Amino acid sequence: MNIGEGIDNQSFRILIVDDNQSVRDMLYNLLTQEDYECISATSVKEAEKVLNQNEIDLVISDIVMPGSEGGLQLAEKIRQSYDSEVILMTGYVDEFSFDKIVGMGVSDFIPKPISSTSELLMRIKQVLVKRMSYKDRDRAEERLQKNIDSMKQLLTGVVNTLSKTVDVRDPYTAGHQRRVAKLATLIAKELGMSQKEVMTVEMSGLMHDLGKLAIPQAILSKPHKLSELEFGLIKTHSRVGYDLLKNISFPWPIAEIVLQHHEKLDGSGYPEGITGEEMLYEAKILCVADVVEAMSSHRPYRPALGVDTALEEISDKKGQLFDSRIVDACIRVFEKRNYSIEDLESNGDLSYYMSQLDDFQLNTEQTPTEELLSFGVC
Numbered sequence: 431m432n433i434g435e436g437i438d439n440q441s442f443r444i445l446i447v448d449d450n451q452s453v454r455d456m457l458y459n460l461l462t463q464e465d466y467e468c469i470s471a472t473s474v475k476e477a478e479k480v481l482n483q484n485e486i487d488l489v490i491s492d493i494v495m496p497g498s499e500g501g502l503q504l505a506e507k508i509r510q511s512y513d514s515e516v517i518l519m520t521g522y523v524d525e526f527s528f529d530k531i532v533g534m535g536v537s538d539f540i541p542k543p544i545s546s547t548s549e550l551l552m553r554i555k556q557v558l559v560k561r562m563s564y565k566d567r568d569r570a571e572e573r574l575q576k577n578i579d580s581m582k583q584l585l586t587g588v589v590n591t592l593s594k595t596v597d598v599r600d601p602y603t604a605g606h607q608r609r610v611a612k613l614a615t616l617i618a619k620e621l622g623m624s625q626k627e628v629m630t631v632e633m634s635g636l637m638h639d640l641g642k643l644a645i646p647q648a649i650l651s652k653p654h655k656l657s658e659l660e661f662g663l664i665k666t667h668s669r670v671g672y673d674l675l676k677n678i679s680f681p682w683p684i685a686e687i688v689l690q691h692h693e694k695l696d697g698s699g700y701p702e703g704i705t706g707e708e709m710l711y712e713a714k715i716l717c718v719a720d721v722v723e724a725m726s727s728h729r730p731y732r733p734a735l736g737v738d739t740a741l742e743e744i745s746d747k748k749g750q751l752f753d754s755r756i757v758d759a760c761i762r763v764f765e766k767r768n769y770s771i772e773d774l775e776s777n778g779d780l781s782y783y784m785s786q787l788d789d790f791q792l793n794t795e796q797t798p799t800e801e802l803l804s805f806g807v808c
């Protein structure tokens with residue numbers, strides 16, 4: 431296959447810049463016969479006017495022209511301000527170094543007089559084919575970015591929807607996950623964690639009780655103290671949540687954080703009874719936020735205990751059940767908010783953090799469609 435075969439010359443616009451009318455006319459006629467769209471200019475100034483008003487794929491310019499500016503200056507202006515390829519021509523070949531000119535970003539350097547029009551056409555075609563492949567790559571990158579943005583929006587929507595399914599199932603604690611996610615996010619920010627870590631905390635918080643979907647509603651909303659058996663069932667929700675989330679290829683350890691959100695530093699938590707050394711830091715934050723929100727809020731079996739009581743509880747157990755730095759950060763969060771829990775109702779920042787992620791990619795070799803299937807979306 432010949433270079434550029436199948437490429438439509440009509441799709442390229444070429445600007446010919448030469449003070450010599452016979453050269454301009456020769457190039458103009460030659461290139462328009464090949465179906466290229468051509469515009470002529472007699473000087474750098476005129477060429478700039480054309481470049482300002484038209485999209486030009488290729489500028490073919492003489493180097494030496496009357497006045498202070500010639501092809502080299504034009505090539506530099508194009509490099510700085512315009513998106514066009516450049517081919518320079520000159521009758522004074524010995525005065526210019528090919529390497530130096532190509533080093534300026536010029537695509538080709540052709541001696542005058544033009545000895546072979548077929549060679550000239552071939553070299554022009556080579557430059558334009560290269561340009562087209564760069565443009566195709568740019569378009570592909572643009573398409574990829576759009577797909578990534580769509581995936582981010584989709585993921586945010588799926589996480590929020592999954593979070594709300596628990597509210598539907600357990601209306602007595604509706605909004606608990608959202609408030610825990612918000613408080614955990616504030617704590618993570620207070621601790622100076624990165625945007626990606628804060629987002630991981632928020633995402634895990636929004637789904638940390640997903641496993642409660644498997645708990646009978648009668649137990650979730652029971653207005654009395656739970657029996658040992660019932661509490662045993664409630665305790666399964668961390669693992670059920672983990673099982674539901676583990677096959678989604680999040681680029682962050684969301685399922686593991688959900689699994690660990692009831693673990694405690696001293697190993698007295700559940701389901702594994704792991705200690706602080708084995709717990710993920712994000713899980714330690716969720717653990718504190720979960721306890722504070724749960725104690726501060728109304729439950730079917732008791733009225734709200736209030737923020738002060740909740741903060742006293744985590745302070746008492748600081749270093750034993752809860753990470754000390756996280757507890758201190760949580761207390762500072764409430765000090766700054768005058769001990770109000772109301773503003774935890776506001777919407778989270780998940781979509782904002784997601785949009786800021788510049789290295790978003792799912793940990794998978796699956797196709798996007800397989801990803802969607804793994805979310806249960808289609």
Ligand SMILES: [Fe+2]
Pocket residue numbers: 638639667691692720
């Ligand atoms: Fe929980």
